[in-house]
Amino acid sequence: MREHTVLRVVAQLIIPPILIFALYVQFHGDYSPGGGFQAGVIGASAIILYGLIFGVEAARRAIPPTALRITASLGVLIYGGTGVATMLAGGNFLDYDVLAHDPIHGQHYGLLIVEFGVGVTVASIMIAIFYVFAGRGRVEDRDT
Amino acid sequence: MTTEILLNFGLLVFLVAVALALAGMRHLFPVAMLTGLYSLLSASLFTLLNAPDVALTEAAVGAGVTTVLFLATFGLTRAREKPVKASRQVIGLVVTFATGAMLVYASLDMPHFGAKDTPVQTHPLRHEYLVAEQHEIDVPNTVTAVLASYRGYDTLGETAVVFTAGLGVLILLGRSRRGKRSNKA
Numbered sequence A: 001m002r003e004h005t006v007l008r009v010v011a012q013l014i015i016p017p018i019l020i021f022a023l024y025v026q027f028h029g030d031y032s033p034g035g036g037f038q039a040g041v042i043g044a045s046a047i048i049l050y051g052l053i054f055g056v057e058a059a060r061r062a063i064p065p066t067a068l069r070i071t072a073s074l075g076v077l078i079y080g081g082t083g084v085a086t087m088l089a090g091g092n093f094l095d096y097d098v099l100a101h102d103p104i105h106g107q108h109y110g111l112l113i114v115e116f117g118v119g120v121t122v123a124s125i126m127i128a129i130f131y132v133f134a135g136r137g138r139v140e141d142r143d144t
Numbered sequence B: 001m002t003t004e005i006l007l008n009f010g011l012l013v014f015l016v017a018v019a020l021a022l023a024g025m026r027h028l029f030p031v032a033m034l035t036g037l038y039s040l041l042s043a044s045l046f047t048l049l050n051a052p053d054v055a056l057t058e059a060a061v062g063a064g065v066t067t068v069l070f071l072a073t074f075g076l077t078r079a080r081e082k083p084v085k086a087s088r089q090v091i092g093l094v095v096t097f098a099t100g101a102m103l104v105y106a107s108l109d110m111p112h113f114g115a116k117d118t119p120v121q122t123h124p125l126r127h128e129y130l131v132a133e134q135h136e137i138d139v140p141n142t143v144t145a146v147l148a149s150y151r152g153y154d155t156l157g158e159t160a161v162v163f164t165a166g167l168g169v170l171i172l173l174g175r176s177r178r179g180k181r182s183n184k185a
Helices: A006-028 A036-054 A056-062 A065-088 A104-141 B004-025 B027-046 B052-076 B086-107 B124-136 B142-150 B151-185
Strands: none
Touching: A006 A036, A006 A104, A036 A056, A036 A104, A036 B052, A056 A104, A065 A104, A065 B151, A104 B052, A104 B124, A104 B142, A104 B151, B004 B027, B027 B052, B124 B142, B142 B151
16 A cells, blocks of 8 residues: 555544544543543554554554563553552552542542553554454465 | 434434445455444444443444454455355344344333433432542543442453453464464575
């Protein structure tokens, strides 16, 4: 798809807003629709669009598959780690009240951290699945 | 209110039209495109039903990522449906109509759209989530509060499910690619 100038220009124009929208949905999820899962999928779709237009190889250079495996596990670790942190602070598992002096502030911190973990894992897994699917086709094309 | 009803009807008519068009197709590329369109129409319906969280997910996953994955899969397999024997088509038709009839029968038991006396409206948990939440967690988006705090344990499980599913795909498909590369070298 490298010769499609219109697609390339339009993609260059809309990929940054998609990424910013993903961050907005991620970190504004307490106040407006959305949350970690939605943000992760929207962010992943921006990278997938980049891979479709500029080639999977370019996308792999921007976000290496090895990094995705680390971030995918990191997201779950952030979520579970928050639960362990609340237990160490003296509360129940995932009881965010104890994260700050004020229970409501603790809840806000907890929501932000946990949603961030969800977003990171979902985005990483989506991009990784896209790499695997798209990469197989490319390799077979070259072999035949 | 009338515009909303008209929009609802219009979207539902489009949904049925897309579904009928899908059923008649043999070539799978337009099927993938129409499935994306179906998701986009569903997302619009969810927005009309005041469920923007679900609409965002449906638009991004159903219309976006799934369509791309379908297309990528067609690159690996053939993009045309095999002709099916007439006898098996009859069985499929019977199963489809039986399932549809059961769903319609079950939907008769559901409360009417917008009814006041449904369990969703009358259950004590409604007060807990919509009123007490503003004092306990104090975020305007109750969906986020329910998902991440009240039901934080479930969401941890869901995140683990996404992670495990992704790992499964990587193990099944990621390895054979590397194998091919090493064969060539």
